[in-house]
Amino acid sequence: MPYKHGAYGELIESTQQISTLSQGTIPVYVGTAPVHRLLDYKKSINTPLLINNLDEAKTKLGYSDNDRFEDFTLSAAVYAHFKNKIQPIGPIVVINVLNPEEHFKDVENDSVILVNKIGYIDNYAVLGSVKIGEFVSGTDYKEEYTTDGKLKLTIINPEISSPVSISYKKLDISLVENSHIIGNYDPATDRRTGLSCINTVYEDLNVVPSVISAPGWNHIPEVESEIISLCAEIGGHWKATCVTDIDPVVKTIDEAKNWKVSHNYINKIEKVCWPKVELDGQSIWMSILTIVRMQQTDFSNAGVPYESCSNKQIDITGILFEDGTRTRFNQEQGNKLNEKGITTVIFYGGKWVVWGPHMANYEYGITEAESSHYGDIFDSNIRTNIYLSNDFQLRNAAIIDSPIVRNDLDGILNTEQMRLNSLIADGKLLYGKIEFIVEENQNSDVVQGNFTFSTAVTNTPPAKSLTNKIQYTSQGINKLTDGGGI
Structure with a gap:
């Protein structure tokens, strides 16, 4: 460097890149795709793939609009997200387990x-x-x-x-088994398969998984339990919700309610759907359409999932059972499912809508009975709190391993409180306060670099019901008689 004495300035090329990091709703689907149509199909097996549009689905998955949804569940997800007539929406992450060299x-x-x-x-x-x-x-x-x-x-x-x-x-799609969907991790080769691949979605694609599903296998308890376990801690710290299905062989409301309980589909991070629905002449899992509606709703709210997808229109033509039998549900029938934490579809307000603002943990009369469960009543409450947890981690990642003094702690508190205040101003929270409580930060923790913040929030409740009490009164009769003399 030459000798300098004075003030200087230089223009240099920017190294900043556009980040694809998103804390919006990013669904992750595990299933089967027609990768046999690709010459280089190996890179599309047991690998998280980000799909932004139909063209990417064709080049990365071998997708075609004519695919049979029963055979290729990931094609069903692609079609529902990007070909629906309400609002094509993405991106989505897909993990294909179908291997032309094995199946x-x-x-x-x-x-x-x-x-x-x-x-x-x-x-x-x-x-x-x-x-x-x-x-x-x-x-x-x-x-x-x-x-x-x-x-x-x-x-x-x-x-x-x-x-x-x-x-x-x-x-031969029949060779795909539950074990392929569940997958595993081999530490010797650092190779993941199936659901286990979700643990590296953030590292591979720079997006945080927020909703997980394996349509076509969700209704199998051993697969569902793996999904629940994964949602609790993805890659060591991210949290997510999942959307699952009740076995489509179930054909009555009472059977659906009994099946849900007997198979232990009762987790608060799980939204359970029943039955299947029809989309453009094909039977499709309702879990897919529910996730599409979630992503559409969240997108309209800047990615914050404070609004339930219930009573929002979906692009279907009817309700189907596994044997192809058509049915329909009215609001009363839908409510019988909702009171047991089952999300369904009804024809309401001149359109087909998702019907059910709860997660699988909900049971009418029990969930509301204890004040400690108030935050677990609605799907929007649970999803918003998971969003807040992930969002905090994303925005404060750069602070990790940096020296921290009291001013830094106060800075975090101020920044996070401003974030909460913004959500309150938008109506996405009713209340929010973050604190650094001394009792929760003992010296033994602080000297090890562990700092804990505590946030209290009141979620914005949905208007689950509106009741107008109409009562007869005779006061109007006076208008007929007052001033009416000759």
């Missing part, structure tokens, strides 16, 4: 009719696995998936004539 069966001597040297395989053929005798793929013939989900064969070598005999690997 397949061999198909031998299949026959394809060629028209102008082009044929189609209307099957779940794994891209790159097609064999035509001794001919060479890429030289004698070419294979590619079309936008409607069919494998297109283009013949290059004139020696190949119609009909052509082929062999290939066919995806």
Whole structure:
């Protein structure tokens, strides 16, 4: 550096990057996707993928608008988020467990009719696995998936004539088991699968998971219990809620209520849904549509989940049971489910709406009985408090391992109180106060660098019911008789 004496200034290139970090509602889905349509499908297996739009879903998951939701649950989530007619919404995080190298069966001597040297395989053929005798793929013939989900064969070598005999690997979704969804972590290889991959979503994608679901497997208790455990502590400190389903074989309201209790779907960080619904002619898990409605509602509130998704419109055409039977629920029937902490769908106000402002812990007459449970009555209360916890961690991450003095503590208190005051001013909280209580910060904790703040909040309650008491009075009769003499 040359000798300098005086005041100087320099313009340098900015190194700041736009952060994708979000504390809005980011759903995470674990399930199956048609990655057999991708040549490089390996990077789409047991890896958290951020999906912002349909184009990304096609390139990262092999998605097609024509996918069967029963086979590809992640395609159902993509369709519901980005193709719904109310408000396409994202991003979402998906984790696909379907592996074309593991979940397949061999198909031998299949026959394809060629028209102008082009044929189609209307099957779940794994891209790159097609064999035509001794001919060479890429030289004698070419294979590619079309936008409607069919494998297109283009013949290059004139020696190949119609009909052509082929062999290939066919995806076998029935081989996907509960264990693949639950997954595991192998410390020896640092490899994660299934739900375990959610623990690295923040590190991999720079987003905090806020709602977790595994539609198609949520109704299986061993899967649900893993999801509940994960939501309590993701990656060591993040918290989330989850949305699950009651087994679709259940066909009556009483059976649904009994099933929920007998299978222990009663956690306060869990929203339980029943039954399935219909979207554009396909049966789809209600957990997906509920999450879509959550994200839409939260987006309109700057990402703060203080408003319930209940009584908000969803894009469906009806309610379905597993056997395809159609049904409908009115408000009275919906309330019978709500009073046991089950979220459903009713036709109300001229539209289909999510119906149920509670989480799975709720039971009418019991949850309200103890004052300690007041904060656990509504889904918006629970989700808001989880939001506040995660938000505090995100905004104060840079302070960790820095020297801290009393002015720093006061600075944190002032900043956090301003944040609470802002939420109160917006109506997202009724009350909020943060304190640094001496009794909760003993010398033995402080010398180890452990500092505890205590925040008390009063959540904004939803208007669960409005009652207008109408009573007859005879006072109006006087208007007929007063001043009416001759």
